[in-house]
Amino acid sequence: MNNVTFASLDEVREELSKMSGQDIVPMKEWPVYEILAHCAQTIEYSMTGYPQMKPKAIRNTIGRVAIRKFLKQGYMKHSLTAHVPGAPKPELQGTAREGMDLLLRTIEAFQAFHGPLQPHLLFGELSKEQYDQYFAMHIADHFSGLQHTD
Known part of the structure; x- marks a missing residue:
């Protein structure tokens, strides 16, 4: 999936729906679930x-x-093997389907969230729209390292 771009989390959700049931292979160092x-x-x-x-x-x-x-x-480019500073490393166990479900649930929770958003660790205060676009770009960069088959 080289050069993937998403403008919003809605586009990510559409891509995750398309990926459902497909074989997904990481082209980089992390397993699909961890990504x-x-x-x-x-x-x-x-x-x-x-x-x-x-x-x-x-x-x-x-x-x-x-x-x-x-x-x-x-779009953005960043280290695809850098974990969130101070965070526990995501568990390595899990299937691609479980990872897709987890990401979909988290996107849905974010989209339904009406509380105050926390500042980003590097970018500081972001609006919900800015976060949405940032997350879409972040995911697209990671998806650029995946390959899937229909």
Whole structure:
């Protein structure tokens, strides 16, 4: 799935529906379940709080510049093997289907969430729309490392 782009979490949900029942093979170092669980974990932390934050000076400078760039260009590139700082590593056990279900449930929880969103560990305060677009880009970058068959 090279060069995957998603504009929103709704597009991610559509892709996950298409992927259901297909064989999915990771092209990078993490198992498929771990990739999907990591993506779900990042969304969950927007609602519950990230376990470790970058210093406020970094969030207010480099972080703001980075997120503005990503949102403007509509895609992002980042380390596909970096776990969320301070977070437990997603469990390695689970099938691709279980990972897809976990990610779908987390997306649905985020979309239905009406409470205050927590600041991103690097980008700081984001609106729900900005988070939606960021998560879509984050997932697309990870999906670029997957291959699936119909």
